[in-house]
Amino acid sequence: EVQLVESGGGLAQPGGSLRLSCAASGFTFSRCAMTWVRQAPGKGLEWVSTVSTSGGSTYYADSVKGRFTISRDNSKNTLYLLMNSLRAEDTAVYYCAKDARDGYNFDYWGQGTLVTVSS
Amino acid sequence: QSALTQPASVSGSPGQSITISCTGTSSDVGGYNYVSWYQQHPGKAPKLMIYDVTNRPSGVSNRFSGSKSGNTASLTISGLQAEDEADYYCSSYRSKTLYVFGTGTKVTVL
Numbered sequence: 382e383v384q385l386v387e388s389g390g391g392l393a394q395p396g397g398s399l400r401l402s403c404a405a406s407g408f409t410f411s412r413c414a415m416t417w418v419r420q421a422p423g424k425g426l427e428w429v430s431t432v433s434t435s436g437g438s439t440y441y442a443d444s445v446k447g448r449f450t451i452s453r454d455n456s457k458n459t460l461y462l463l464m465n466s467l468r469a470e471d472t473a474v475y476y477c478a479k480d481a482r483d484g485y486n487f488d489y490w491g492q493g494t495l496v497t498v499s500s
Numbered sequence: 501q502s503a504l505t506q507p508a509s510v511s512g513s514p515g516q517s518i519t520i521s522c523t524g525t526s527s528d529v530g531g532y533n534y535v536s537w538y539q540q541h542p543g544k545a546p547k548l549m550i551y552d553v554t555n556r557p558s559g560v561s562n563r564f565s566g567s568k569s570g571n572t573a574s575l576t577i578s579g580l581q582a583e584d585e586a587d588y589y590c591s592s593y594r595s596k597t598l599y600v601f602g603t604g605t606k607v608t609v610l
Contacts (some may be wrong), residue, residue, distance in 0.1 A: 418546075418601075427601060428591075428600065428601055431599065485534040485538035485593040486534070486591065488544040488550070488557065490547070492544075494551060
């Protein structure tokens with residue numbers, strides 16, 4: 382059974398930093414691209430970032446480019462999102478999602494972790 | 501990076517069929533057969549319902565179907581049931597960006 386478990390969310394001050402983690406199990410982690418998607422309170426889904434299987438290629442939404450860094454440790458089956466220079470508008474539930482092996486879609490999702498940016 | 505356009509809400513009675521549209525451009529929906537649809541119940545994670553425009557993952561009811569014409573993709577739910585009441589989001593591959601989501605549609609079963 383595929384499982385994705387996010388952690389690391391919480392309260393951060395504007396301008397501060399947080400690092401999210403996503404522990405993966407039930408599939409061959411190193412063979413799948415991985416993605417972070419966020420959802421602000423009462424709002425829709427927003428794609429944040431994707432990392433390739435090896436970690437060598439990364440992609441970011443304009444809204445987070447230059448502030449967030451996605452990475453992965455295939456030896457630990459774990460995905461990360463380092464969030465710097467946090468803003469109030471980064472407040473959201475952050476979901477970890479597994480990219481399908483072929484095609485462009487997300488076939489499994491974690492339950493999400495809430496990040497609140499406030500002073 | 502503008503989102504794909506979906507109607508804010510769609511409603512129907514049990515047993516009826518409803519269709520949700522998802523409008524993009526030739527750089528996303530119209531240019532690639534990589535449209536997917538997600539169902540999200542309140543407080544829950546999204547669930548993949550349709551991928552690559554028309555394909556259903558194993559375990560998803562055949563009451564859900566997808567299609568595309570030009571820059572607009574559609575999700576049809578046939579034989580509407582109470583459990584289908586949820587938010588639905590489309591997503592597409594987008595050139596130069598990678599992914600884009602739709603604005604979301606709230607489905608209400610009357």
